[in-house]
Amino acid sequence: MKPVRKAVLPVAGLGTRVLPGSKIVPKELLNVVDRPILSYVVAEGRAAGIEHFVFVTGRGKGAIEDYFDHHIELEAQLQAKGKTSLLAEIVGELPRPGEMSFVRQMQPHGLGHAVWCARDIVGDEPFAVMLPDVLMTGPVSPLRQAIDAYQAVGGNIIVVEACPEGEAHKYGVVALESATGRRNKMTGMVEKPPKGTEPSNLSISGRYVLQPEIFAILADQERGAGNEIQLTDAMARLMKTQDFHALEYEGVTYDCGDKLGLLRANVAMALQRDDLGPVRDALLDLLK
Secondary structure, three states: OOOOEEEEEEEEOOHHHHHHOOOOOOHHEEEEEOOEEHHHHHHHHOOOOOEEEEEEEEEOHHHHHOOOOOHHHHHHHHHHOOOOOHHHHHHHHHOEEEEEEEEEEEOOOOOHHHHHHOOHOOOOEEEEEEEEOEEEEOOOOOHHHHHHHHHHHOEHHHEEEEEOOHHHOOOOOEEOOOOOEEEEEEEEEEEOOOOOOOOEEEEEEEEEEEEEOOHHHHHOOOOOOOHOOOOOOHHHOOOOOOEEEEEEOEEEEEOOOOHHHHHHHHHHHHHHHHHHOOOHHHHHHOOO
C-alpha cells in the first residue's frame, strides 16, 4: 500500500459567499484570529504527515504563493526591532524547498476539474484533497484520522460528519453498507437528495483520500450540478470498481467560505488561545 504523501488544495474559487471581503484578498487568506484560514489547513496537513502540497490556483490568487514565501523587508524590520518571537513564528510557517507546488486552473470548471489539474504533480499514487476554506479541528489532525483509516482498509476515504437534524437534504450525503462505529463501507453518495429520501444523515465534509485512478475518470467526466465537473460524480463512478469508506471523524468543522462559519471559526479559535487574555475573557462573557 502506497503512503499518502501529497495533498491537493483547490484555491481558485472566487469566494462569492464572503464578498466583499474576498474581492481583493483571496478567501483562503481571510483571517481567523491572527492568521489566514489556509495557515490552519496547511498545519493540519503537516500534522498528518503530508510532504507536498499542490495548490490549484486561479487569477487573482498570487497572494497565496506570496504568503508562503519570504518577505525580506518585513523579516529585516522584525529582526532590527528585536521582535524575534514574531519573526520565528512567521519564518517557521515557510515551506521546505520543494514542499509546495502551484498549478493554474485556467477556467472555473468546478472542483473535479480543479483536482484534475493536479494530475501530473500527484502522479500514480494515492493523495489527499483538502478543501481550503473548510477549517477542521480535532484531538488528532482530521486528515491524520483519514489517512489512518486508509492505512487500515485501503481504497478511498471520505470524511463525513452528522448533519443537523432534518437538514441532510441540503448536503451531499453518503449511503452506507452498515452503520457500525465511525468507519463504514459506502454503497453510494447523493448530492442534495429530496427531503425524506436521504440514505443517511452523514454529509461529505472537506477531506478526502483518493486513489490516482480518479484522474482518468475526471478526464472525461460530464458536467453535473451547476454545469461544473463535480468531484462527487467522478467518485461515484470510481466506486463501481474500488472500495470507498466513510469516516465520521472526531472534531468540529467550520465552513469559512460562509460568513457565519467564518465568524464561528474566529470565536472558536480565539477561545483556544490563552495568550489573548482580555479578548478571550470577553468572548466567554458573550457566551454566558
